[in-house]
Amino acid sequence: MSDASAPSSGHAAPPARASGPRGIQSIELGYRILTAIQQGPDAVALKTIAARAGMSPSAVHNYLASFVRTGMVGADARGQYRLGPSLAALGLAAARQVDHYELIRAKAVALSDDTGLGVAVLTWSALGPVIVFNRPDPRNHVFELRNGPVSFLSTAGGHVFAAWLPREATRPVAQRELGQGATDGECDRLLDSIQATVRAAGHSDVMLDALPGYGALSVPVWNAQDALAYALTITAPVELMDKRPDGPHLKRLVLAGQELCRLLGAPPRRWAP
The missing domain is CATH 1.10.10.10 (Winged helix-like DNA-binding domain superfamily/Winged helix DNA-binding domain)
Structure with a gap:
């Protein structure tokens, strides 16, 4: 079917690209x-x-x-x-050829460009959450995040993992951060509270203890095995971050997380409207 013969949808067409090839x-x-x-x-x-x-x-x-x-x-x-x-065969070939890290990095950079905020991508390790990619806030380059382990209990990405990972994985990390005197019961009560709040909202919202005046929002990214693979986070001074559900920052973060879930092959319930 040529482009000229494409049937009319009867609905408003998506906005035209501002630049780049015209496409079909x-x-x-x-x-x-x-x-x-x-x-x-x-x-x-x-x-x-x-x-x-x-x-x-x-x-x-x-x-x-x-x-x-x-x-x-x-x-x-x-x-x-x-x-x-036919699509299944193409998908299997793509799974072998697509660089997931590059895919996630490109989406994170695009999110930073869209929002004007800092963006970080975290994954989980035996030590807790680990930043695997970050891009500082381009307007307020007051600090520079470094890739590597970060706090579990005081970061937005950490709260995403607390909300959805098994308790046997998260309790030892929480206990280590709280100190040796913390009991399993104390850890579980704190993790239960974080889990309830994050799951109800669908995202985490944290004031960063290490960076006074800075806040962070984070959403989960699920993979083809329906496992929590990453936490996608935006950071900025609180007065510059719009946390409203229909505001540009949180809305774009949620959409970027859903798109990554879809591209990583997560079940539709993780990304479909």
Whole structure:
């Protein structure tokens, strides 16, 4: 299907890029359809795909006919669609070729550019949370984070891991930070409180003890095994960070985390709207 013959969606088209190659709109629309099917959770009806993609059912049906012929999408007797074997083969090849660290680094840099804030990516180790990539706040370069271990109980990324990792992994780290006198019960009560707060909000919100006046927000990033792989964090002086759920900073952080979950192959419940 040529770009000129691409069917009209009946919905407002996404905003045009400000710069870069013009591209082929029909390919980008097709990608939206595949992503709509990827949300699942099982086979998806045509009307649902169209609604998710922001296109008319007739336009989506034309794309699906080609996707079914190429094996990129499969259709069942009820007229519902799921991703097909051709895409599975491409996905397996991509899994071998894609550099996950570079993918995460690029998304973190883009998030920093979008928000104007500092960004850090953390993973978990036996010592607790570890920064594997960071980009300082470009406007307020007052301090410089270093890659490596950071506090568990007083960082936003640490609170993300406290909220979703197994207690047998997090309790020893919490006990070490609280001091030898801390009992298992004291550790568990603190971790229970962090877990309840973060899970209810879907993200962590922490004032950084080591950096007075600075705050941090962090979201979880899940992988294809539905395991918590990373915490994606933004940092800035509190007066410059918009923590409202519909504000630009938290909203962009959440969307970036969801997009990373999708690209890492996490189940749709971790990233779909």
